Amino acid sequence: GKTFVSYYAMKKVLLDNDDDVVVYVAPTQALVEQVAADIFGKFGSKQYPDRSHRRLWGIYVPNYRQNALNSQVLVTVPQVFE
8 A cells, every 4th residue: 555655756757847756665675666666667658747957766775876966766775875
């Protein structure tokens, strides 16, 4: 149930503007790429406004970063907050 609530928040941010960011905290680093792929699959279509200067998703984990500074949905793990 928690994942579906997070998808609602993502959809709202993607439709409203390109300034807000949703941070999705995955429980383990192994799930981060899977969650990022799910986000792209769910929201990567053209039904959302084109954010030419923003990326849809980003990954930020201790040993790897991709689109982390320029994304609207950032996927990370709890260790990043430490």
